[in-house]
Amino acid sequence: MHLSAAQAAALQKAATHHALAHGFSKGYTVAAGIMAIALVITLVTIRVTREDLSGVNPMAAPTY
Numbered sequence: 001m002h003l004s005a006a007q008a009a010a011l012q013k014a015a016t017h018h019a020l021a022h023g024f025s026k027g028y029t030v031a032a033g034i035m036a037i038a039l040v041i042t043l044v045t046i047r048v049t050r051e052d053l054s055g056v057n058p059m060a061a062p063t064y
Contacts, residue, residue: 003011
């Protein structure tokens with residue numbers, strides 16, 4: 001089967017668009033994974049217990 005020049009160009013353009021879309025999709029997937037890892041690290045690192053909050057009055061205004 002022989003393709004005409006127009007068909008070959010259209011096929012190449014479609015393949016290029018598909019490859020570009022696939023690359024962006026992989027990039028978004030990697031970025032979402034990095035974000036999830038950062039969230040887990042943040043939740044593990046920052047721990048606020050009831051003992052840390054005892055004696056703190058959230059309605060008290062700081063005095064300068």
